[in-house]
Amino acid sequence: MIGINENFLKLRAGYLFPEIGRRVRTFKQEHPDAKVISMGIGDVTQPLAPAVLEAMHRAVDEMGRPETFRGYDDSGVGYEFLRRAIVENDFAARGVSIELDEVFVSDGTKCDTGNMQEIFGIDNVVAVADPVYPVYVDTNVMAGRARGEGILPSNRGQDARDTKEQGQDALATSRGQYAGIVYMPATAENGFVPAPPDRPVDMIYLCFPNNPTGAVATKEALARWVEYARVQKAVIFFDAAYEAFITDPAIPHSIYEVEGAREVAIEFRSGSKTAGFTGVRCAYSIVPKQLKAYTRDGRAVEVNPIWRRRHTTKFNGVSYITQRGAEAVYSPEGKKQVQQTIDLYMANASLIRDALTKLGYTVYGGTNAPYIWVRTPKGVGSWEFFDLLLNKANVVCTPGAGFGPSGEGYVRLTAFGLPQNVREALERLAKL
Amino acid sequence: MIGINENFLKLRAGYLFPEIGRRVRTFKQEHPDAKVISMGIGDVTQPLAPAVLEAMHRAVDEMGRPETFRGYDDSGVGYEFLRRAIVENDFAARGVSIELDEVFVSDGTKCDTGNMQEIFGIDNVVAVADPVYPVYVDTNVMAGRARGEGILPSNRGQDARDTKEQGQDALATSRGQYAGIVYMPATAENGFVPAPPDRPVDMIYLCFPNNPTGAVATKEALARWVEYARVQKAVIFFDAAYEAFITDPAIPHSIYEVEGAREVAIEFRSGSKTAGFTGVRCAYSIVPKQLKAYTRDGRAVEVNPIWRRRHTTKFNGVSYITQRGAEAVYSPEGKKQVQQTIDLYMANASLIRDALTKLGYTVYGGTNAPYIWVRTPKGVGSWEFFDLLLNKANVVCTPGAGFGPSGEGYVRLTAFGLPQNVREALERLAKL
Numbered sequence: 001m002i003g004i005n006e007n008f009l010k011l012r013a014g015y016l017f018p019e020i021g022r023r024v025r026t027f028k029q030e031h032p033d034a035k036v037i038s039m040g041i042g043d044v045t046q047p048l049a050p051a052v053l054e055a056m057h058r059a060v061d062e063m064g065r066p067e068t069f070r071g072y073d074d075s076g077v078g079y080e081f082l083r084r085a086i087v088e089n090d091f092a093a094r095g096v097s098i099e100l101d102e103v104f105v106s107d108g109t110k111c112d113t114g115n116m117q118e119i120f121g122i123d124n125v126v127a128v129a130d131p132v133y134p135v136y137v138d139t140n141v142m143a144g145r146a147r148g149e150g151i152l153p154s155n156r157g158q159d160a161r162d163t164k165e166q167g168q169d170a171l172a173t174s175r176g177q178y179a180g181i182v183y184m185p186a187t188a189e190n191g192f193v194p195a196p197p198d199r200p201v202d203m204i205y206l207c208f209p210n211n212p213t214g215a216v217a218t219k220e221a222l223a224r225w226v227e228y229a230r231v232q233k234a235v236i237f238f239d240a241a242y243e244a245f246i247t248d249p250a251i252p253h254s255i256y257e258v259e260g261a262r263e264v265a266i267e268f269r270s271g272s273k274t275a276g277f278t279g280v281r282c283a284y285s286i287v288p289k290q291l292k293a294y295t296r297d298g299r300a301v302e303v304n305p306i307w308r309r310r311h312t313t314k315f316n317g318v319s320y321i322t323q324r325g326a327e328a329v330y331s332p333e334g335k336k337q338v339q340q341t342i343d344l345y346m347a348n349a350s351l352i353r354d355a356l357t358k359l360g361y362t363v364y365g366g367t368n369a370p371y372i373w374v375r376t377p378k379g380v381g382s383w384e385f386f387d388l389l390l391n392k393a394n395v396v397c398t399p400g401a402g403f404g405p406s407g408e409g410y411v412r413l414t415a416f417g418l419p420q421n422v423r424e425a426l427e428r429l430a431k432l
Numbered sequence: 433m434i435g436i437n438e439n440f441l442k443l444r445a446g447y448l449f450p451e452i453g454r455r456v457r458t459f460k461q462e463h464p465d466a467k468v469i470s471m472g473i474g475d476v477t478q479p480l481a482p483a484v485l486e487a488m489h490r491a492v493d494e495m496g497r498p499e500t501f502r503g504y505d506d507s508g509v510g511y512e513f514l515r516r517a518i519v520e521n522d523f524a525a526r527g528v529s530i531e532l533d534e535v536f537v538s539d540g541t542k543c544d545t546g547n548m549q550e551i552f553g554i555d556n557v558v559a560v561a562d563p564v565y566p567v568y569v570d571t572n573v574m575a576g577r578a579r580g581e582g583i584l585p586s587n588r589g590q591d592a593r594d595t596k597e598q599g600q601d602a603l604a605t606s607r608g609q610y611a612g613i614v615y616m617p618a619t620a621e622n623g624f625v626p627a628p629p630d631r632p633v634d635m636i637y638l639c640f641p642n643n644p645t646g647a648v649a650t651k652e653a654l655a656r657w658v659e660y661a662r663v664q665k666a667v668i669f670f671d672a673a674y675e676a677f678i679t680d681p682a683i684p685h686s687i688y689e690v691e692g693a694r695e696v697a698i699e700f701r702s703g704s705k706t707a708g709f710t711g712v713r714c715a716y717s718i719v720p721k722q723l724k725a726y727t728r729d730g731r732a733v734e735v736n737p738i739w740r741r742r743h744t745t746k747f748n749g750v751s752y753i754t755q756r757g758a759e760a761v762y763s764p765e766g767k768k769q770v771q772q773t774i775d776l777y778m779a780n781a782s783l784i785r786d787a788l789t790k791l792g793y794t795v796y797g798g799t800n801a802p803y804i805w806v807r808t809p810k811g812v813g814s815w816e817f818f819d820l821l822l823n824k825a826n827v828v829c830t831p832g833a834g835f836g837p838s839g840e841g842y843v844r845l846t847a848f849g850l851p852q853n854v855r856e857a858l859e860r861l862a863k864l
Contacts, residue, residue: 001634002667003634003725006727048495060488066850069711200433281749293434301441310574314547315540316539316710321753322753
C-alpha cells in the first residue's frame with residue numbers, strides 16, 4: 001500500500017501569497033471598479049534589458065538551424081560561457097576567487113534553497129531568522145526536520161527541541177512555528193540581523209539583503225556567523241538574491257568576501273530581481289570545494305561532488321536560450337541597462353521611504369534592498385493593516401506576520417512597481 | 433556538526449553517460465582525426481519547428497515591453513494556455529478526460545520522475561524494470577529507499593528485502609543493484625514487458641515506449657498493471673516521454689486509456705523528444721484527483737494537492753518563452769512540423785533495424801520508439817561491444833549493461849542522429 005510522506009501533512013495549509021491572492025480577489029469581486037495597486041508580492045514589472053532580448057532572439061535563431069542547434073547541456077551545471085561570466089563579474093571583480101566547477105546554474109533560487117537541504121542529513125538542526133522567507137522552512141518540514149506533530153505554540157527564542165520534549169507540541173497555532181526548527185528573532189533591537197545562537201545548530205539560512213525586512217549585514221556581522229559556523233562545523237545557506245540592490249560600498253555582496261567562508265557557506269544568486277528574470281528563470285548556487293559535511297561516524301565528506309550528483313540526477317539544465325540571456329546580463333550594455341532598472345526600483349524605494357516617514361510611519365530597509373519594512377500604527381496588527389490598506393487605499397502590501405511571529409506589527413512593501421503606480425499608491429496612503 | 437545525507441554515499445560513483453563520455457574523450461584524444469558518430473546518448477539533433485521558433489520570438493518581444501512583460505507564473509503549475517493545449521491535444525483527442533488542475537508543467541521528465549517520489553513515504557517498496565533508466569533508481573536511493581549498505585551482489589528476481597535479511601548485502605558489485613528495490617527483468621522472453629510481481633510493491637516505474645529497449649506495452653499489458661496497482665493500492669509512475677514515436681494505432685499513448693488508471697497512475701510527458709526540447713526544457717506531469725496515498729494509520733490522502741504543494745514550494749514555473757514555444761507544438765503547423773521531424777527519426781530507426789538485421793544481428797525496438805536494442809554477438813559483453821564499435825567503426829552506442837544486469841548482452845542505438853551520419857555509421861558497421 002502506497003504510503004504518503006507524512007511530513008507534508010505537517011505543513012500549514014495556507015501559504016502566505018495564496019492567502020493574499022484570495023483576499024485581493026474577493027475585494028476585486030466586491031469592488032470591480034477599484035484600481036488595486038500591488039506593492040505585495042515581490043515580482044518585477046520592468047521589461048527585460050535590450051541586450052538580454054537580443055541575446056535570446058539570437059539563441060532562438062540558433063535553435064532553428066541544424067548546425068547551431070543545442071540539445072542537452074551535457075555538463076548539467078550550466079554552459080561554461082555563463083559560468084565564466086558569473087565567476088568573472090560577480091566574484092573576481094570583487095576580489096573573490098570562485099572556480100568554474102563551484103558554480104551550478106539552475107532555474108531559480110527558490111528551487112536551489114529548497115533542494116540544497118536534500119543532500120544533508122535529516123537529523124541536522126535548522127536555524128532560520130524570524131521573520132523568514134517561508135520556502136526555507138517549508139522545504140525542511142517536507143524533508144522531515146520538523147519534530148513531533150509539527151507546529152509549536154510558541155518557541156520564540158527557545159530551543160525548539162527542548163520545547164518539544166517539554167510536551168508543548170500542538171498541531172497548529174497562530175504563531176505557526178515548527179518544533180525542531182530554531183527561530184532567531186530579527187527585530188528593530190538587533191537591526192534585523194540576528195546574532196548566532198548560544199547553542200549548536202547545523203544548517204543556518206541567512207538572507208542579505210533581507211527578504212522581508214530589507215536589512216543588510218555588515219562584513220563584521222557576517223564574520224561572526226562564519227566564525228560560529230567554523231566552530232560548530234555548521235553550514236550557512238547564504239541567500240544573496242538581492243545583492244544587486246546594495247548601494248552602500250561597505251556592505252559585502254557575497255559571503256565569500258569574509259575570510260574562511262569558503263569552508264562553511266553555500267551562496268545562492270538569482271537573475272530574478274537583478275535582471276527581471278522572474279518569468280525567465282535563471283539562478284545559480286556556489287558550492288565551494290573546501291566545504292565539508294560529516295557522516296554519523298565523523299568522516300568528512302566533500303559537499304561539492306554530492307551536490308553535483310544531486311543536481312545532475314534530478315535536474316537537466318536551464319534552457320540554452322535563457323542561459324544566453326543570462327550571459328548578456330554581464331555584457332557592458334547589459335550591465336548598464338540592468339543597472340538602470342535597478343536604479344528605477346531604488347528610486348521607488350526612496351519615494352516610499354520618504355513619503356511614509358513624512359506620514360509618521362517608522363520604516364526600515366529600502367536603501368540597500370527593494371523591500372521596505374513598515375511598522376504598523378500602534379495596536380494595529382499586520383493582517384488588520386493589510387485589510388485596511390486594501391479596503392481604504394486599494395493598495396496591496398504583505399503582512400509581516402505572514403513571515404513569522406516577529407513580523408507581527410509590520411508590513412512589507414516592495415519597490416518593484418511601476419513608478420506612476422508607486423506615486424499614486426503613496427498619494428492614497430497620505431489621504432488615509 | 434553538519435551531517436551529510438548518507439544515502440548519497442550509497443550511490444555508485446559512475447553514472448552511465450559520464451563513463452561513456454570519458455571513454456569517447458580518451459579515444460578522440462588518441463585518434464584526433466577519427467570522425468566519431470554518436471548513436472549513444474538519446475539527444476535530438478534536428479532544429480526546433482518553425483512554429484515553435486516564431487512563438488518564442490514573439491514571447492521574447494513581449495518580455496521587452498512593459499505592457500506585455502510577464503514575471504512569475506503565479507499559478508506555479510504552468511500557464512492555462514499551455515495546460516489547455518495539453519488537455520485538449522494529448523488527452524481529449526484520444527478520448528481521455530484530464531482536468532486543467534491535474535496538469536503540472538515542469539522543466540523536464542527527468543526532474544519530474546526524480547522529484548515525484550519525495551511526496552511518498554520512505555518505507556514504500558519501489559519496483560523498476562531491469563534494464564532501467566538510472567534516474568528512477570538513483571533518486572530513490574538518495575531518498576533512502578535502498579536498504580542496508582546499498583548495493584546488492586545479485587537480487588535478480590528476488591525480493592530485495594528478503595535478500596537483505598539474509599545478510600547478502602555488499603557495498604558494490606558488478607551487478608550494481610540496490611537492496612530494497614525490486615528489479616523486474618525485461619527480457620526477450622517477456623517481450624521486454626515485465627508482468628506485475630507476485631509480491632506487494634508500492635511504487636512502480638513503467639516506461640513505454642521503453643528507454644532503453646524500445647518495447648511498447650499493449651493495452652492489455654497495461655491493464656494488468658492497473659489491476660495489480662488497484663489491488664495492492666500501489667502507484668504507477670508512467671513515463672510516456674516517448675509516446676510521440678508510437679506508430680501502431682493499437683498501442684496506448686497514455687496509461688489513462690486503460691480504465692481505472694486515474695486511481696493509481698501518475699503520467700509523465702516531455703517535449704524533449706517529441707519536439708526537440710532537450711535544450712529548451714518543458715515537460716509535464718498528470719496527477720489525477722482520484723489518486724490516493726495512505727498514512728501509516730490507514731487514512732487516505734489525496735495526492736494531487738500534496739504534489740501541488742511540493743511543486744509550487746520547490747519550483748517556480750517554466751520560462752514564459754518556453755511555455756509559448758511548447759504551446760506552439762500543439763498548433764496545426766506545429767503539429768505538422770513536429771511530426772515531420774519524428775518521421776525523419778523513425779526513418780533512421782527503420783534504416784538501423786534493416787541494416788543490422790541484414791548483417792545478422794537480432795534487433796528489438798525501433799518501430800514504436802526511437803531506440804533500437806541490439807543483441808551483441810555471442811560471447812561479447814556489452815561494454816566490450818561498445819569498445820569494439822568505438823575503436824573499429826568510431827561509432828558510439830550505449831552498453832545495455834549500463835541500464836542493469838538484464839541489459840548485459842545488448843547495446844542501445846538511438847535514431848536521433850542526422851540521417852547522413854546514420855547511413856555512414858551503418859556502412860562502417862557493415863565493414864566490421
